[in-house]
Amino acid sequence: MCIDSKKAKEILKNLKLRPTIQRIAITETLIKQKEIHVTAYLLKRMLAENKVFISRATIYNNLNELSNKGFLKKVLVKKGKMWFDTNLSKHHHFYDEEEETLADVAEKEIKFSKFPKIPNGKRIKSVDIVINIKKI
Amino acid sequence: MCIDSKKAKEILKNLKLRPTIQRIAITETLIKQKEIHVTAYLLKRMLAENKVFISRATIYNNLNELSNKGFLKKVLVKKGKMWFDTNLSKHHHFYDEEEETLADVAEKEIKFSKFPKIPNGKRIKSVDIVINIKKI
């Protein structure tokens, strides 16, 4: 257990989630870096590298629970694989398919001078901007 | 066979794809409306409503081939389901998750007054903007 273990427990307490060994380890991993983008598989691998072995179902259960509680955001950039993001601010992404990496674009880095009219009877839920990049 | 059958054959000829019964029916369905957004499942259902029964593999083979040949664009708006789009112009989308519908946003409807700096050594491949909407 590293320093972050305490912070992790604190976070779980605030989210009213029982501080199980698995949840603490997952949360610790997520807060170790200031911001992180992971898939379920990536997170499982990161934990395994630290000799923490958590079942697939638990990884998914907790990523989903942490998302539902507002501690993570879901980001979709490619068919069939969900990314989870600890950057909770409204923001956008660079996605590098070749390197399978996601990077943040702060909301203030994008400004519109023209934006489409929303269809009648509808309202905006969210605006997702993905800038797909590749090596020159 | 409706009027569009001839057009469909013409299109396939230009794309250098053999005009099989299945391909003609698929292409006909896609050009019946000026613009169309379909998933593989939706297309299969549309064909079945017209008493044309085509196997799943063939639906996918042809949607992918038509995409590779540049007759369709792929659009990703939700985890795990690919949409195919006959609007070939560069454009963006409204996505209504409640109604599972995709609608076009012309490129000229969106203008940026500020856009992020692309990371060194990288270039933009594409910019995907999805405006998620829901009923008021």
Place this chain on the structure above:
DNA sequence: TAGTAATTTAGATTCATTCTAATGATCTAA
């Protein structure tokens, strides 16, 4: 019209994700 190359197909396979239901851990109230 024969030979070959492309196409279609049912069913198997893959991959990410969710579900199931049995086991184990944590919490709470007495």
Place this chain on the structure above:
DNA sequence: TTAGATCATTAGAATGAATCTAAATTACTA
């Protein structure tokens, strides 16, 4: 503290979209 209740974890099965396989059929070309 502990009993009981609730919640969490897990292996493995199930799901759903998409792809693969390999055998049968169809379309093209000489």
